[in-house]
Amino acid sequence: MNYSEKYYSFIDLEKLKSKYFDDRSLISGNFDKIIVIGIGGSSQGSKAINSFLNEDRVIYFDNLNFYFINKTLNSINLEKTGFIFISKSGATSEILTLFDYLVGELENKINISNHFFTITEIKSSPLHDLSVHKSIGIIEHDKDIGGRFSIFSSASMIPGFMFNEKFVTSFFIGAEEGESGDRMALAVEKAKLITSPVLKNINAILVYGDELIETANWLKQLYAESLGKKGEGFMPVVSQMPQDQHSLMQLYIDGPKNIFFEILSMQYRESNFINLTLNNHRDAMFSTLKQQDLTITPLGKIQEFSEKSISTLGEFFYAKMVEVIQLAEILEIDPFTQDAVEIQKNFLK
Incomplete structure (x- = not known):
């Protein structure tokens, strides 16, 4: 259906x-x-x-x-x-x-x-x-x-x-924005990546702004548990940037070509030297991935979140859940089960 x-x-x-x-x-x-x-x-x-x-x-x-x-x-x-x-x-x-x-x-x-x-x-x-x-x-x-x-x-x-109950209404307003968008193109984009002959089966989620680390961890679970079935899916990896530029960037740029990237970025209100340097590193990484012809999803863009703009977060959550459901339809898997998890539970004493 x-x-x-x-x-x-x-x-x-x-x-x-x-x-x-x-x-x-x-x-x-x-x-x-x-x-x-x-x-x-x-x-x-x-x-x-x-x-x-x-x-x-x-x-x-x-x-x-x-x-x-x-x-x-x-x-x-x-x-x-x-x-x-x-x-x-x-x-x-x-x-x-x-x-x-x-x-x-x-x-x-x-x-x-x-x-x-x-x-x-x-x-x-x-x-x-x-x-x-x-x-x-x-x-x-x-x-x-x-x-x-x-x-x-x-x-x-x-x-x-x-x-922070004052933000609840804005959170749901943002979700309604996600409801109105067409997410099928994004699902098709990922489906092509993970089923093409040049397989892309690792999703590096690059996070610029520590406020988004747990959002990336939420996304990691959504992707892994919903899509990792019947030999399908991809491995989501959360990278805290720019810290991980000093440990993983060599592999990201010049390692196996089975990685595709998502970039989540905070847009801070205060224009101080720390925030400007963070943005500079983000822009440099984005340009590097583009120059090296490495894949950035969705649609080659950075996903930006304005500081304290909870509506943006609500829209993101809604959109990603819909995207995953549509991707599961393309892959012909059920995004709501997690039967393999029960295997480990059978060994608990």
Whole structure:
């Protein structure tokens, strides 16, 4: 079925916006900080939003890092901190481990029923049932929206705009701009690259502006999990620039010719020497890739983001999800499954 003929709940913007405002009201408490306990798509969307906004009041426990977790707990005012656990299935091993650990560490220090919140499907699962047992508030995770496609759902919107709700309307306005664009040409462009006789199977995402690193990481997951099936897809690699110019540029320019490039760039308001030098390096890299006849997508352009222009970010997220769906149609694969991930889970003890 063609993309335009099918309904996708994760881009039903009016429904998602309405649900977000309803769900947001369920997070009670006057918190100075929020800790998000999620992994992969459960946390990456909101992490990209907060990074773009330079919001440091939202902290992420999105890996099993004992030292970082304890250092953080010892450095914050627990009475002014909320904890949001996110797992669509309610059975994510890492989240259950962190839930158990944090309950054990904190239930004698704070009233966890006032400080802990869970976003998960409303069905029996370890996380759902433990939350009920501990009288922890539960916000429903839409059963039809997977993690990497959840950027406009409450799972990403609540932690993403916890301290910046004034930007929510602009974020959705930007998404509507992405809705109006024709993305098929971009999908066809990538399909030709990864299926042509001169195979391009590595996508180097060059990031100029640290605010966009987590956006690139979101894109990496979207590409890899949605398209890496049945021998199809490509390997996305995130490069923090200009730092990686001093480690990877030699290979990028003169190594194997199976690499194609995307450039994400911040446009800063302040015209200082640091920002000017960053832009100079970006322009020099762009010109180098062009001069060496190396492929830049989309359509040979730099993807630019104005500082604090959250509408641009909303448009980007929407457009990339649509592009991936259309690319999956061309490749005749299902972008919403990730069956190979289950192989590793079978070995967990």
